[in-house]
Amino acid sequence: MALLERSEWYDIARRTEWTPGYVSDDELYPEGHSGDYDIPGEAWSTYDEPYKISYREYVDIQRQKDAGAYSVKAALERMDLRSKVDPGWISTLKLHYGAVSVVEYNAGLMESRFVRWARSPGMRNMGTFGMLDEIRHAQLQLFFPHEYVPTDRQFDWAHSGMKSNNWGIIAGRHFFDDMMMTRDAVSTSILLNFAFETGFTNLQFIGLSSDAANAGDFSFSKLIQSIQSDEARHAQIGTPMLAMMIENGEKERAQRLVDVAFWRSWKLFTILTGIPMDYYIPLDKREGSFKEFMQEWIVTQFVNSLEDLGLAKPWYWDIFLADIDEHHHGQQLGTWSWRPTLWFSPAAGVGPDERDWLEEKYPGWNDTFGKCWDAIIENLKRGDIGRTVPGTLPIICNMSNIPIRRTTRWSTTGGSTTSARSPIAGSSSRTRSATPPTKRSLIACSPARSSPPTSAVCCSTWASACSATAVATPTTTSGCPPTSRVPTRRRRTDRWQHSHSR
Amino acid sequence: MTEELKPLRTWSHLVGQRRRPSEYEIVSVGLLWHARGETVPFEVEGASFMNDWVMRYRDNSAITHDDWDSFRDPDELVYRTYNILQDGQESYVDGLLDQYDNEGHDESLSGAWLDVLEALYTPGRYLVHTSQMASAYLVHMAPASTICNCAAFQTADALRWVSRIAYRTASLAKAHPDRSFGESERATWENAPAWQGYRELMERALVAYDWAEAFVALNLVAVPAISEGYYRAMALSARRNDDTLLALMAEAALRDGDRARRWSQALVGHMLDVESNRAQLQEWVDAWAPYGTSAIEAFAGELPDVPDRAAAGSEALRRAHSSAGLATSDG
Ligand SMILES: [Fe+2]
Ligand SMILES: [Fe+2]
Numbered sequence: 001m002a003l004l005e006r007s008e009w010y011d012i013a014r015r016t017e018w019t020p021g022y023v024s025d026d027e028l029y030p031e032g033h034s035g036d037y038d039i040p041g042e043a044w045s046t047y048d049e050p051y052k053i054s055y056r057e058y059v060d061i062q063r064q065k066d067a068g069a070y071s072v073k074a075a076l077e078r079m080d081l082r083s084k085v086d087p088g089w090i091s092t093l094k095l096h097y098g099a100v101s102v103v104e105y106n107a108g109l110m111e112s113r114f115v116r117w118a119r120s121p122g123m124r125n126m127g128t129f130g131m132l133d134e135i136r137h138a139q140l141q142l143f144f145p146h147e148y149v150p151t152d153r154q155f156d157w158a159h160s161g162m163k164s165n166n167w168g169i170i171a172g173r174h175f176f177d178d179m180m181m182t183r184d185a186v187s188t189s190i191l192l193n194f195a196f197e198t199g200f201t202n203l204q205f206i207g208l209s210s211d212a213a214n215a216g217d218f219s220f221s222k223l224i225q226s227i228q229s230d231e232a233r234h235a236q237i238g239t240p241m242l243a244m245m246i247e248n249g250e251k252e253r254a255q256r257l258v259d260v261a262f263w264r265s266w267k268l269f270t271i272l273t274g275i276p277m278d279y280y281i282p283l284d285k286r287e288g289s290f291k292e293f294m295q296e297w298i299v300t301q302f303v304n305s306l307e308d309l310g311l312a313k314p315w316y317w318d319i320f321l322a323d324i325d326e327h328h329h330g331q332q333l334g335t336w337s338w339r340p341t342l343w344f345s346p347a348a349g350v351g352p353d354e355r356d357w358l359e360e361k362y363p364g365w366n367d368t369f370g371k372c373w374d375a376i377i378e379n380l381k382r383g384d385i386g387r388t389v390p391g392t393l394p395i396i397c398n399m400s401n402i403p404i405r406r407t408t409r410w411s412t413t414g415g416s417t418t419s420a421r422s423p424i425a426g427s428s429s430r431t432r433s434a435t436p437p438t439k440r441s442l443i444a445c446s447p448a449r450s451s452p453p454t455s456a457v458c459c460s461t462w463a464s465a466c467s468a469t470a471v472a473t474p475t476t477t478s479g480c481p482p483t484s485r486v487p488t489r490r491r492r493t494d495r496w497q498h499s500h501s502r
Numbered sequence: 503m504t505e506e507l508k509p510l511r512t513w514s515h516l517v518g519q520r521r522r523p524s525e526y527e528i529v530s531v532g533l534l535w536h537a538r539g540e541t542v543p544f545e546v547e548g549a550s551f552m553n554d555w556v557m558r559y560r561d562n563s564a565i566t567h568d569d570w571d572s573f574r575d576p577d578e579l580v581y582r583t584y585n586i587l588q589d590g591q592e593s594y595v596d597g598l599l600d601q602y603d604n605e606g607h608d609e610s611l612s613g614a615w616l617d618v619l620e621a622l623y624t625p626g627r628y629l630v631h632t633s634q635m636a637s638a639y640l641v642h643m644a645p646a647s648t649i650c651n652c653a654a655f656q657t658a659d660a661l662r663w664v665s666r667i668a669y670r671t672a673s674l675a676k677a678h679p680d681r682s683f684g685e686s687e688r689a690t691w692e693n694a695p696a697w698q699g700y701r702e703l704m705e706r707a708l709v710a711y712d713w714a715e716a717f718v719a720l721n722l723v724a725v726p727a728i729s730e731g732y733y734r735a736m737a738l739s740a741r742r743n744d745d746t747l748l749a750l751m752a753e754a755a756l757r758d759g760d761r762a763r764r765w766s767q768a769l770v771g772h773m774l775d776v777e778s779n780r781a782q783l784q785e786w787v788d789a790w791a792p793y794g795t796s797a798i799e800a801f802a803g804e805l806p807d808v809p810d811r812a813a814a815g816s817e818a819l820r821r822a823h824s825s826a827g828l829a830t831s832d833g
Pocket of ligand 2 (some may be wrong): 134
């Protein structure tokens with residue numbers, strides 16, 4: 001066909017900036033939506049998206065991708081997932097869908113904010129494709145789990161979860177409202193597209209895809225691979241913006257956005273990805289450990305992309321590296337203990353072979369986290385189930401909104417230098433914890449607008465101090481720490497929603 | 503401490519429905535966690551920019567409904583059917599471009615018609631891009647995901663035509679390098695009298711922050727005004743000036759406009775479930791329609807060989823309002 005190449009007309013399609021004549025520039029691009037970055041007018045038009053696609057190509061390629069994903073689903077329709085795969089994999093699916101499907105949809109709304117408020121026409125066009133992508137991800141990840149609802153009520157959380165006041169959901173909702181839904185378009189493209197999508201979504205979508213195939217869930221494996229191929233494109237929306245900020249004297253704010261988003265994403269993914277990878281997925285199906293994926297995707301690749309742009313690693317890098325060894329193990333103990341509050345049935349994943357694997361991947365695991373499980377196992381062997389289910393609720397970090405945890409290893413390896421760990425506690429800046437936050441951690445872990453969620457989880461003690469007795473019989477403090485901020489909404493009693501169908 | 507909950511045949515929020523839910527309903531309904539009726543939309547401090555914005559311009563809109571989630575797109579489009587539909591439509595357009603290119607179309611156009619294309623066709627990418635932006639506002643401000651989806655596909659449709667206009671601009675520039683195709687459009691959009699009606703309408707629609715007013719301004723006035731003037735009057739004028747390619751492309755764009763009209767009418771119908779919404783909708787239609795008719799008249803009035811199109815376009819706009827169940831404005 002004698003058609004023009006895309007490159008012959010592409011630049012014209014993204015030259016659409018004009019000077020308003022009937023309304024003011026401030027009305028057309030209010031700061032709260034468009035940002036208050038000190039970037040001169042002409043510079044916005046230099047935004048150059050690295051991954052180019054036309055509408056014509058988009059609808060063709062995406063139609064074909066959908067045909068692939070849906071045909072795998074149709075081919076495997078009659079397979080009764082529950083009789084074919086390990087229960088640990090089912091839990092992984094439930095956790096994933098409950099935390100991801102509806103978030104994808106609202107990521108589409110975020111992309112639509114770029115289309116309206118970004119000052120760079122190229123970003124407005126890429127936002128349009130990004131918006132469509134996220135609608136796709138939502139629809140796929142609602143359609144696939146819907147098939148399981150008639151046999152398993154917990155899959156209803158794929159749709160209803162995000163509107164609940166479950167503690168994990170509140171953590172997710174606060175994360176996404178803070179990072180994705182409520183900042184200006186420029187900041188959001190750094191927080192969400194650059195830090196979250198180019199960094200962390202790889203973990204979930206590439207990491208879990210191979211695990212899924214190993215576990216025999218081919219439709220999920222194919223599904224999330226297909227989703228990741230879209231992410232790889234629209235995740236790049238933030239990168240040219242970041243370069244533009246750096247060029248125009250906004251490097252410090254750019255770095256700060258990366259620091260904030262990275263820390264918050266890391267905490268979220270310890271639960272979303274860390275726990276399934278190292279505990280739920282059957283041992284013989286594991287592609288690698290969470291730590292190995294973190295090393296590959298985050299420590300190596302993400303840092304390379306940061307440094308390519310001239311940014312530094314986040315200031316808390318050493319703390320983060322130590323956290324990779326530990327944090328999700330604590331969260332696994334916590335989530336398993338508080339299993340009545342989850343919408344999935346968590347696997348403990350600590351049989352003898354699994355423990356060997358954990359010890360190999362995380363040397364020292366047996367002497368620390370393993371001891372906590374020894375106590376739990378002791379209680380279970382005695383039939384004392386009650387002692388394995390805490391009667392009180394954990395202390396929730398007031399920023400990350402996930403339980404605060406601490407291990408004996410900290411006090412032995414950290415010893416009197418616990419302040420070296422303090423930025424972790426500092427992420428919960430307004431919550432009193434065993435380790436008081438340093439001033440630095442307060443500043444860096446509490447971005448100006450990160451505030452507690454409006455649906456506050458009632459704070460009480462998390463049995464994270466990892467001693468056998470603490471796990472079995474947590475000590476309690478009553479009410480919220482005096483330093484925590486009063487949530488804007490009154491506390492309610494239905495906050496801990498249970499979802500039992502065992 | 504555990505109670506057994508019975509499995510459901512579909513999502514819990516759809517079980518009350520007698521009919522088996524369609525794929526459209528399974529994947530489209532009830533997806534906004536920030537519209538779940540809490541005091542503030544987002545899990546961030548009550549007094550923050552987006553909480554204030556969304557409360558003011560969405561939750562406290564003058565247009566109310568106690569069940570926005572019950573709105574349904576009459577076309578029931580989902581992502582994958584949208585792509586199937588538009589991939590077919592785009593193949594059709596590719597076919598047109600290829601065929602007319604083989605026939606030496608661009609070289610055959612008269613000088614007088616090339617003047618018209620420069621003045622009235624290629625600057626249209628600015629116009630259509632403003633409708634892309636305005637549609638995107640509805641995507642993040644509408645109170646139900648079923649409305650957001652319609653607006654999202656409309657946003658994408660606009661990018662489709664921005665792209666096709668850019669394509670044609672590049673083709674015309676290649677065939678007629680002595681002309682200003684690809685160079686002069688911004689100045690024309692900003693200054694030429696023919697465009698100022700559209701520009702004023704679109705700039706004002708872009709800052710109509712109340713989501714329901716933005717919907718009225720865009721979908722009941724601007725999108726029909728673009729259809730009637732920029733596409734329909736243009737198609738007719740093009741055909742009369744031996745530019746069949748443009749006529750066929752403009753008519754292809756009108757098919758997207760027809761889909762916009764279907765969901766717009768459905769949404770007005772949904773809003774009119776609540777009788778007290780009528781007066782406000784009418785007030786907005788009356789306030790916005792004059793911008794629409796001025797835009798059509800200023801634009802179509804300059805197109806050659808279609809002396810009646812300005813009046814016919816304004817009449818079509820009025821008909822659109824009456825078929826949506828609202829009184830026609832005098833413009
Ligand atoms: Fe996505
Ligand atoms: Fe994404």
